[in-house]
Amino acid sequence: MDLEPADAHYRTRDHIDEYTSKCTGCGRCREVCPSYRHGGCDPLAVMRGELRRAFDCVGCGRCTKVCPHTDPKTVMLAAYSIVLDRPVSPDFYETGLNRPVEDHPARTELEPVWRGDDVYVMPGCIVRCMAPHLEYAMAVTLDAVGERGSVLPDFTCCMYPIQFGSMPDAERDAYRIRMGETASGREMVNMCAGCTEIMGRSGVACGHLIPFLHRRIGRLPRLERSVRVSLEPGCAAEDHLRGMEEVVRAMGCEPVGNEPGCCGKSSRNAAGPLMAERQAAAADADLIVVGCPMCLVKYDSVPGGKPVVYLAELVAAAHGDRSTLRYHGIPVDL
Ligand code: SF4
Ligand code: SF4
Structure with missing residues (x-):
């Protein structure tokens, strides 16, 4: 590997203007933003130039999915980097x-x-x-x-x-x-x-x-007993929710039909309430199955929370290898 520090400390205000100039101010991004709901970031304010309101954006991308004209998520991440002024580690x-x-x-x-x-x-x-x-x-x-x-x-x-x-x-x-x-x-x-x-x-x-x-659904192993699962594909994989349901059904699980949401990542204001929402959404399940490693880390550190596995761990357990489950903070019975 040949890794060298960036020569210039690049700032992206011009880049931001390119996107904000197309914003009509309709507010749809704010309506769907999980962080805004809990006193976190405000994508509409950021699109209007208040870059500090990007603080606590969790990068879930829901704003960009609903925006008819531009890409607020890209603006949020660029604005956040300006606000934090954090160099590459x-x-x-x-x-x-x-x-x-x-x-x-x-x-x-x-x-x-x-x-x-x-x-x-x-x-x-x-x-x-x-x-x-x-x-x-x-x-x-x-x-x-x-x-x-x-x-x-x-x-x-x-x-x-x-x-x-x-x-x-x-x-x-x-x-x-x-x-x-x-x-x-x-x-x-x-x-x-x-x-x-x-x-x-x-x-x-x-x-x-x-x-x-x-794509390999016919080759998946089956669990020894049926498990009721709450599915959390992760923000960037939400479009794969239906596919994830079919995958876990093929392994003998029963999805409880919860709406997936954001684990809150490291948001200062929104992480606690968002995780409380996720735990409530999983109330009817025996187990949460996540498609995102960060979700696994977050869900598995909730005191008294629902047991959780990453999707590959579910496949491994169905294949007879439960070795990874001993590293979980919340005991998993699979
Ligand atoms: S949804 Fe798009 S167009 Fe509407 S306010 Fe948000 S960024 Fe602007
Ligand atoms: S990417 Fe940021 S601004 Fe957009 S919906 Fe998610 S938390 Fe809100």
Whole structure:
């Protein structure tokens, strides 16, 4: 890897103007914003030039999905980076990852077994730095569906996090395109849908775990008993909710039909109330199944919360390997 700090501390006000000039002020973005509902950010105010109101945006993208004219999420992330004035962390230049690699017992206790390179897995920073047991579950999942895969060599952060707003777009693109070239035509599957979204914007062919499994639905293993599950695909994977339902049904689960929502990530004002909403939405389920590693970390740290697994852990458990469940804060009975 050849990682060099950006020469210029790039600021994106011109970039923001390009998008805000198309805003009609209809307010739909504000109506759907989960953070605004709980005293967090205000996308409409940001589109009107109050950049500080981007604070507490969780990057869920609901605003952009409903906006008929422009892309408020892009503006929110750019405005947030200006407000925070946060440089790219030194960790990125040392490891290619956007955060420190945390101590975790799974690093020494669980060794993922990769069996080939027909498929490349891009774990992403949350998995690699905070939840390495999910990488093990992913290797078991590939086995379970009869695929031979390994981790994408020299993968780096997808450059989605806020701090990368201080880098020129072309520089961020270059990292993503390099990863696409490394895959050299092999199927690339992301464990985090945020990675899929941002890599796709740079023209890199890749896809999230949910559609990957959906295309192999006939090969999925079944659990020994039916489990009622609340599905939380994650903000960037919400479009895959129906596919996720079909995937878990194929494994013998019964979705409870909850509306998915945002876990709140690290929002100062909105994270607590948003997580309370999610726990209430999962009240009828035995288990929450998430498609996002950050969701796994957040849901699994709620005192007295509902048990939760990442989708690959569900596949691994159905395949007979429950090794990763011992690292959960909330006990999982599968
Ligand atoms: S939905 Fe789009 S056009 Fe409407 S206020 Fe929000 S950013 Fe502006
Ligand atoms: S990305 Fe999500 S949290 Fe941020 S402004 Fe849009 S809807 Fe609100």
